[in-house]
Amino acid sequence: MFAKPFRVKSNTAIKGSDRRKLKADISAAFPSLSADELSELIPNKEELTVVKIYAHKGDAVTLYVLHKNPQFFELEKHIYPTVYALWRYPALLPTFKTWLPVLQKMIGGADLMLPGVVVPPSGVPDVKRGDCCAVTLVNNRAPVAVGTAAVSSAEMHSSGMKGKGVCVLHTYMDNLWAFGDKSGPPSLPEVDSEGQRVNEEEYEEEEEEEEVEETEENCVEDEQNSGETATDQLCSGAGELSLAEQEEENGQKGNEEIEEDQEDQKSPQEIMDALLVQCFLHALKSKVKKSDLPLLTSTFLRIHMFSCCPSGKQLDIKKSSYKKLSKFLQSMQQQHNLIRVKELTKGVESIVEVDWKNPELRFFRVPEEVDGEVAEAPHGGEGETLYRPPEITTLHSVTARLEPLFLDENKRKGTILQPAEVRRIVTEYVKKNELVNENNKNYVTINPTLCDCLLEKSEYQEVEFLKWDDLFSRTLGRMQECYQLMIPGQRPIIKKGHIEPIDISVASRGSNKKVTIIKNLEVYQLDPAAVATALQRRVQASSVLQPIPGTKDKVMVQIQGNQIHQVGCLLLDHYQIPRKFIQGLDKAVKGGKKK
Template sequence: MNHRNPILFEVEKTLYPTVYTLWVYPDLLPAFSTWPPVLQKLAGGADLMLPGVAVPPSGLPGVERGALCAVTLLGNRAPVAVGVATMSTEEMLAAGMKGKGFAVLHTYLDHLWEYGDKSYPPTLAPLVPDPAGKESAGHEEEQEGKEPVTSSSPDPVKHVAISDLSLKETDSCAELMGKEELHESRAAEPAEDASPEEQQEAEDTRTPQEQMDALFNQCFFHALKCKVKKSELPLLTSTFLRSHMFSCCPAGQQLDIKKSSYKKFSKFLQCMQQQKILQVKELNKGVESIVEVDWKHPDIKAFAVPEGFSSASAAQDSKSEDREQVYHAPEIIPLYGVSTKMVPLFQESGHRKGSVLSSSEVRNIIINYVKANELVDETNKNFVKVNPILCDCLLDKSEQDEISHLKWDELLSRCLERLQPLHQVTFFGQEPVVRKGNIEPIDITLAQRSSNKKVTIIKNLELYGLDPQCVANILQQKVQASATISPTPGAKDRVQVQIQGNQIHHLAKMLLEEYQLPRKYIQGLEKAPKLGRKK
């Protein structure tokens, strides 16, 4: 003990340094990094699983099985836990970074740490409770930690080894405290006997909000590291989220800012700006763009691309055209919601107001309704008799006295017309999303500017998962004409691409052939220049 801080603790006659000691000598032990949300699991008694270890570009430190190691948080060298490697570095990599990596002995925030002055790691990382402790904690620890551990050597890091320390060199309370507090803090180390599957579950006991925060962090760093190029800046924040971060989201998971602690994407980016990872500016009124990224920031450099995304990391060095070929056109399915007026027709089949149905489901329900109520005309089976419910649901007031029969196809088309339009969009590798109304097509228009010059304006690219900035950059290179981005009038959070000249031929080729979008979702292709004329 030095003042109130434990310096070492003993387990089975072996001495280990506390986090207080490691804050003074951060390089004393080989260090492995993890994400901030994992700290709570470690402090609660969990061991560190290999999926929770971030692999830096320089590779993991080389350690043998049984080696004493420090655990740090991404972007902060101050250790937050001490543990023993359950396998060598080679074995970790051979196991595909799966299973248990470290048996954790002691963490920042556990009972042993509480025995000290409860100060915080010198350099604050996310999830560290008190930013005010940043300066004072580092200096206090420097004064308090030096004497018991080091000699007069100017660089103790290279000369102090844990095996060289003995109980005689430190206060006897460290031994007592270490034994008592260790068992209390680690709850008799239950994690030692737990299976990797149980440990994996322990990783998932975070609140949904913490999980969403962690997912946003992961997708944010993944997108910056693998998807965004310097040449793309300035990049619209909405495009960065929709085109870059969404594509980094693991299969089966979905980014939803409202389920995170940030609530708004702008607030999330503000936090990243405060950490000096990037800079955001409002270049156009009401539209924010990322104007600068610190590619050398330790958090970006230390980020390891999750398993299963190796092909995405290769995109970092590819040309923007090559990367665009990875685009998959979304699958768009029209859907129908049961409106109040149509409830009588659908309630027999167990549906109510707001039920969402596909066109084939609607067709089957109508056919079954007609047959169940014996409404097929006996003399001509192409016609259906209109009963009071069909009359109320499908006929206008002026028609109700005149129409007693409807053809099958008219019956179905009238029914679809009177249901609420919806559509389901499924982007590659993401969960389907249902939206109200019919999907708006990509809208291509021509406009006249001063000096009688024409410009081509493209709207609604975002609805199809296309990055307007990327489309503008590629078009600009292809047709050698200037392209700009501006907010779409009357549409919140959307932008339009404007390029000089009539570029509809080039756009048609790009959208229909390269991006494989169905023609029915593109409006304005008929305005292409007539053959024989360029651009």
């Protein structure tokens, strides 16, 4: 409803009688609000303004604004809270959970469809058609949208979670949100899921020993009956450990001898498959939390699986039977039911769910000796290498105006050249046409072709000679600038225009709190989620990813405080991004002090 700008009709201070009526209406609409909470939202003595607006479709809407932030809006005699009010009281409305890419669609004016709803174990909230409800994102209870239920909860279940779920009226980052102080949503962890995780861990500690013993007995019985190994019955990593322990208890062999014998009998491909499974289970068991989901599959491999590789070994998917990360994760999903992988955006897959109760994961024991450093990634394909800074090269494309100058070299319009190649072609053209000035070889005589290509109309009758440097600079200046990214393990990426620098800025939020914002990380093939996690560990401050308005599939990292100095150190030292491609480092607080 507020996806497009609205027109303000009036802006006046509320009267005392209207204030009392507003409080009564809000109390009736939201009975869960206590008297104290209602007084905080609609205080008796602080200035509260009433803003009457017309939405872009002509709907008359009344806003109630407190401290420059709209708290409620009234449409057709129904009162709805804004995201600013819901960030203070997130439990005010029944909520539906969805993914970050869905929010970008809702900001553009789309409604929430039921296939985009993440259904928790407790089920969808109990609502009736037309009830006011909110929308949150996975891993954060802070609402990001407000609307009305398109159908009741019973109809949602009967339809198989298909069709429209919530008619969205207002979202974070729309024009109503922009009418306030434009602050971002707070980071509110999901209490229920965290509590559930703790209960599961306690449950695991109580029953782990008994269940492991039963599983080992079953594995041994199955091996005797069918002649298959324990590795084939359960999984490579978990089965090998269980078998080794069983044989050690019987006094047959030590763990090291068993592992050596098994590795001798296996092919290199089978050994790599077993190592993959071990690192996969280790990463899920000790590295990944529910709050990390959804997690990019490339990030899971680069940050979590590589760090779980034992010292002295190297994880290389291309040497396994799977060849690609996507095929390996698909196997873990279909054959083992350990995870659920979903394509959130085109070509980008994420792990959206982990079955923490899966026996293979619960019975897996983390190896005692694992190198704490991230294992060196193989020089493999896309998404399978550790980050190394791309080589950035400035290029130039031949334009229609300059095409006659490059025809001798068969360089047509659109041909992309390096600056050195451009200088060579121009030099050969000058020498071939004998344009070097006889009296002074530092100058070049302008012929009709050079005149049309390089001179302005006002210079046609005046300029007869150009210096070599001026000739080259004019040629490059009239070509379309491009840039090339050379990323290890990938084909070169060539794009037109200037490369956008990584932009670091500091913004003020509510109560004069400062936050640091980092944009354009994707241009340099940096994972914003990985950068946010690294910064969070460095400065011990909360971070959040937010979509950048007006862009597709781009997000910015926002972290509390003025952290420009720390961001600069991370980008320059750890990721080795050249300083000339980072914008905003001059705004860092001297001495590294926070403001």
